[in-house]
Amino acid sequence: MKGPGWLVWSSSSLFFCDVLCEALDLGAAEQQLGPCADLLLARNGQSDELMACRVPLLGSLHDDRIPGYTYNITEDCHFWASYAARDRHVEGSSVLGFTRLAAFRLNSPFKPPLRRNGTALYIGAHRSGDDGLVFQRRHGLHMHLFEPSPTYFEMLQDSLEGAPGFTLHNYGLGAKTRRAHLRLSGTASRIVNLTVPERTELEELEDLEPEGTEQVLIRSAAEAIPEVLQDKRAFVELLHINCEGCEYDVVHGLNQAGQLSRVGQIQIATHLLEYTGPSDDFQEALSLSLQISVKRYCEMHQTLALTHDRVWGLPWVWERWTRRPRSAG
Ligand SMILES: *[C@@H]1O[C@H](CO)[C@@H](O)[C@H](O)[C@H]1NC(C)=O
Ligand SMILES: *[C@@H]1O[C@H](CO)[C@@H](O)[C@H](O)[C@H]1NC(C)=O
Ligand SMILES: *[C@@H]1O[C@H](CO)[C@@H](O)[C@H](O)[C@H]1NC(C)=O
Numbered sequence: 015m016k017g018p019g020w021l022v023w024s025s026s027s028l029f030f031c032d033v034l035c036e037a038l039d040l041g042a043a044e045q046q047l048g049p050c051a052d053l054l055l056a057r058n059g060q061s062d063e064l065m066a067c068r069v070p071l072l073g074s075l076h077d078d079r080i081p082g083y084t085y086n087i088t089e090d091c092h093f094w095a096s097y098a099a100r101d102r103h104v105e106g107s108s109v110l111g112f113t114r115l116a117a118f119r120l121n122s123p124f125k126p127p128l129r130r131n132g133t134a135l136y137i138g139a140h141r142s143g144d145d146g147l148v149f150q151r152r153h154g155l156h157m158h159l160f161e162p163s164p165t166y167f168e169m170l171q172d173s174l175e176g177a178p179g180f181t182l183h184n185y186g187l188g189a190k191t192r193r194a195h196l197r198l199s200g201t202a203s204r205i206v207n208l209t210v211p212e213r214t215e216l217e218e219l220e221d222l223e224p225e226g227t228e229q230v231l232i233r234s235a236a237e238a239i240p241e242v243l244q245d246k247r248a249f250v251e252l253l254h255i256n257c258e259g260c261e262y263d264v265v266h267g268l269n270q271a272g273q274l275s276r277v278g279q280i281q282i283a284t285h286l287l288e289y290t291g292p293s294d295d296f297q298e299a300l301s302l303s304l305q306i307s308v309k310r311y312c313e314m315h316q317t318l319a320l321t322h323d324r325v326w327g328l329p330w331v332w333e334r335w336t337r338r339p340r341s342a343g
Contacts, residue, residue, distance in 0.1 A: 036108040043070040051081045073109045077326040091312035098329040115331045128251045130154040138257030141169040150179045162186035162230035188232040188263040195227040204258040235267030256283040262310040275321045280335040
């Protein structure tokens with residue numbers, strides 16, 4: 015895949031547009047949807063024309079209601095994951111703006127509803143576990159919060175002190191148990207991909223610690239989840255993941271451990287991975303980042319689709335998957 019040149023790093027910047035402006039944009043997107051869907055289905059549109067259709071098409075892909083089209087992971091995931099890259103145009107549209115789309119994770123009703131007193135796992139709770147508080151209060155869930163950073167874990171403990179219904183775990187989840195470096199950030203901490211020579215002793219590893227990072231423990235989901243849940247057949251009402259790129263490992267690890275099928279609702283914020291290998295320039299590094307991210311994203315979709323249905327969502331924002339009734343697969 016040739017990396018598109020239109021990818022621009024963008025933080026989840028807030029765009030202030032009032033209600034009227036959003037209504038106008040939604041109206042315009044609705045009008046363009048028909049012709050844009052035709053272009054998509056014909057698959058012979060100039061890429062410029064198709065690029066001009068991103069707001070109506072992505073706006074409708076969000077809950078899979080593009081006329082005449084149904085999202086097909088095997089055939090189309092790579093296309094959509096590249097097409098949905100969050101450049102300025104996408105981010106600036108009030109239909110596709112990050113804040114509007116991310117709000118679904120809290121505001122869109124769950125079908126079937128989350129059962130009171132059920133169990134939930136929240137990966138990447140960060141400093142205050144805000145989403146966890148919402149779910150706990152609304153649905154009376156027992157929340158297991160995971161935050162690998164010792165610094166943020168301490169803040170999380172302080173912030174939730176005395177709140178009932180929370181169990182906190184000071185590690186991250188992944189495919190394998192390992193130590194890693196986390197680059198701390200106020201809004202989005204990430205694992206740093208250090209190239210550590212094999213057989214490095216732990217003390218030497220401390221010396222390699224780059225500035226602004228912390229050593230953290232990542233535990234294999236296969237090992238940690240059964241331990242956390244104790245009851246091996248317990249149903250998990252909700253798995254909520256926002257961990258800056260660790261989502262692919264978490265889903266993979268849970269699936270390998272045979273734990274994914276016992277989860278009712280899965281909500282995931284997906285992120286671009288940072289390519290850290292050699293590259294000629296910034297553009298090439300960006301395009302390689304998109305390439306490895308799309309690959310992991312689509313592998314994750316394949317895995318999720320074994321047991322769950324995609325309900326809503328877009329690449330690089332938030333999405334929800336709901337367990338199919340067992341009789342249907
Ligand atoms: C998706 O496309 C593949 C390959 O063409 C096809 O075999 C499969 O049935 C399609 N899946 C759905 C859900 O339509
Ligand atoms: C939830 O748990 C509480 C305390 O154990 C219990 O009183 C209540 O009946 C439970 N609610 C449901 C819906 O199971
Ligand atoms: C991290 O490093 C490993 C080993 O060098 C490599 O296989 C992997 O692709 C890297 N991941 C990213 C996101 O660059």
